[in-house]
Amino acid sequence: MDSDHPTQKAARAAAEEILRIIYGDDLVGCTVSLDRITDVIAGAMTGQAQVDRAIAELNEKAYEAIRLLSTPPANGSSLGADELRSLLGDWLDKIRTLANKVIAATKAEKEIGDASNESTTI
Numbered sequence: 082m083d084s085d086h087p088t089q090k091a092a093r094a095a096a097e098e099i100l101r102i103i104y105g106d107d108l109v110g111c112t113v114s115l116d117r118i119t120d121v122i123a124g125a126m127t128g129q130a131q132v133d134r135a136i137a138e139l140n141e142k143a144y145e146a147i148r149l150l151s152t153p154p155a156n157g158s159s160l161g162a163d164e165l166r167s168l169l170g171d172w173l174d175k176i177r178t179l180a181n182k183v184i185a186a187t188k189a190e191k192e193i194g195d196a197s198n199e200s201t202t203i
Contacts, residue, residue: 088130092123132190143183150176 096118104111150172160168
């Protein structure tokens with residue numbers, strides 16, 4: 082990753098602060114490379130950004146699909162009662178499937194975040 086990339090800059094600043102907390106402002110006794118700590122932090126930030134983007138894309142697709150599914154069919158007035166029931170049943174099944182995917186993805190992200198928070202708590 083480019084050292085001028087915002088994620089890399091933020092990761093480096095975080096790495097410096099972490100090492101200062103551990104070793105003090107003068108970093109006396111620090112044998113850990115700042116670049117190595119920076120890479121670990123940048124990797125975590127990049128991974129979380131990818132998860133966030135995937136969740137955002139899934140939500141965007143879900144809203145678009147719901148919008149499309151909530152639009153009445155062009156030939157709706159010519160459909161009989163059984164055809165309308167079948168169409169509505171299909172739509173509801175698709176909405177339920179979509180909602181389950183969004184819920185599962187959001188729940189998985191939350192569980193990962195919770196597990197991460199638990200592992201960092203001392």
